[in-house]
Amino acid sequence: MTALLEAEGLVRVYQTRTGLFGRAIPVRAVNGVSLSVRPGETLGIVGESGSGKSTLGRMLLGVDPAEAGTVRFEGEAMPVFGTPAWRRLRARMQMVHQDPLGALDRRLTIARQIREPLDIHDIGPRAGRDGRVATLMEQVGLRPDQAGRYPHELSGGQRQRVVIARALASEPALLVCDEPVSALDVSIQAQVVNLLADLQAEKGLGMVFISHDLKVVRNIAERVAVMYLGEIVEEGPVDAVFGAPQHPYTRALVSSVPEPGRRLDGRQILKGEPPNPAARPAGCAFHPRCPHAEPRCAATAPALRPSAPSRRAACHLLPAAQKIAA
Numbered sequence: 001m002t003a004l005l006e007a008e009g010l011v012r013v014y015q016t017r018t019g020l021f022g023r024a025i026p027v028r029a030v031n032g033v034s035l036s037v038r039p040g041e042t043l044g045i046v047g048e049s050g051s052g053k054s055t056l057g058r059m060l061l062g063v064d065p066a067e068a069g070t071v072r073f074e075g076e077a078m079p080v081f082g083t084p085a086w087r088r089l090r091a092r093m094q095m096v097h098q099d100p101l102g103a104l105d106r107r108l109t110i111a112r113q114i115r116e117p118l119d120i121h122d123i124g125p126r127a128g129r130d131g132r133v134a135t136l137m138e139q140v141g142l143r144p145d146q147a148g149r150y151p152h153e154l155s156g157g158q159r160q161r162v163v164i165a166r167a168l169a170s171e172p173a174l175l176v177c178d179e180p181v182s183a184l185d186v187s188i189q190a191q192v193v194n195l196l197a198d199l200q201a202e203k204g205l206g207m208v209f210i211s212h213d214l215k216v217v218r219n220i221a222e223r224v225a226v227m228y229l230g231e232i233v234e235e236g237p238v239d240a241v242f243g244a245p246q247h248p249y250t251r252a253l254v255s256s257v258p259e260p261g262r263r264l265d266g267r268q269i270l271k272g273e274p275p276n277p278a279a280r281p282a283g284c285a286f287h288p289r290c291p292h293a294e295p296r297c298a299a300t301a302p303a304l305r306p307s308a309p310s311r312r313a314a315c316h317l318l319p320a321a322q323k324i325a326a
Helices: 053-060 084-092 110-120 126-139 156-168 186-203 214-220 238-243 248-255 295-299 318-325
Strands: 005-017 024-037 042-046 068-073 093-096 174-178 206-210 223-228 231-237 305-308 311-313
Touching: 005 053, 024 053, 024 068, 024 206, 024 231, 042 053, 042 214, 053 174, 053 206, 084 093, 093 156, 110 126, 110 156, 126 156, 156 186, 174 186, 186 206, 186 214, 206 214, 214 238, 223 238, 223 248, 231 238, 231 248
Parallel strands: 042 206, 042 223, 093 174, 174 206
Antiparallel strands: 005 024, 005 068, 223 231, 231 311, 305 311
C-alpha cells in the first residue's frame, strides 16, 4: 500500500544561548528521523519528555522547517511553510493539540471555531456550513445546546472534543495528535481515545499519535516508534515492540508501566537523566544510561536497521538484547 505520509532523514536544529550575551549553541531536537504512515493506520510515537516527539509532529505537518531531510504527503513533497500551496494542503492534514484551552480562541463560541476551517478553505456552500458544524458536534459527542458556549464554559474533555471536531471539519486524510489526552482525567482519557479510534475507523484516517503514555498508545496504535534524544531507536508493530522490546531503552520504558498483579522488583530503572541535547554523547546517545553498554557503543552510533519482520532497532548489541529480553 502506498504511504500516506513519508519522512526521510529529518533534522531540526534549534539555536540556544548560554546567557544574555552567550554564544549560540546548536541543539539537535530531531536527528535523522525516517518513518511512514499508511492510509487508515495509526503510528504511535513514544519517549521521555525532551525526546523530540512534538517537534517531529510539527515537522510532519510542515510547521517546523527541516534543516535536512524531506516530507512527502500523498506522494508529493511538502510545500514550503506559509505558501499558498502549504495552506491548501493543511485542509488535508490537521493537528490535535495537547492543551485544548490554549488551542481555542476564548472570545469565540465553539460553533464558530468549528466552522472556521470551512470558511478558511471555502469548503461546501455557505448556507450548509452551520449544518456541517452540527453534524461534527454530534460525531464527537457534543450537544446542540453547547454550540453557543465559549471554551471556558466547557470541561477539559468537552474542549478536546471541540478541537477534534474542528480538526475533522476539513475532512483531512491525516491527523497528528500531540499528547491529546495527557491533560485529562483518566476516565475522560479513555473516552477521547475511544472517540479518536472510532472516528479513524469510520473515516479511514491516517494518524500520528504522540504520547508518553505507553498504555494509551498500545490501545490505539498499530505501529509504534520509540524516540530517544531526537532519534528513533526502535520501531515496529505495537504488540511486538511492547511484548518483546529489543532496544534496552524500550525495555526500560515497558518495564515502567504498572500492571495489576505484577511485582515492582523486576523493573528496569534507568540511571541518570537524558543527556543535554546541546552536548550529545559520542556514539550511541543512550550508552551513558545503558546497563549493557560496551566500548564500541561510545565510539560509533548504531544504525536503525531491520531486526525482525516489520521491525527496526538501533543497537550494536541487538542479538544479546534479544537473548536478554527472552
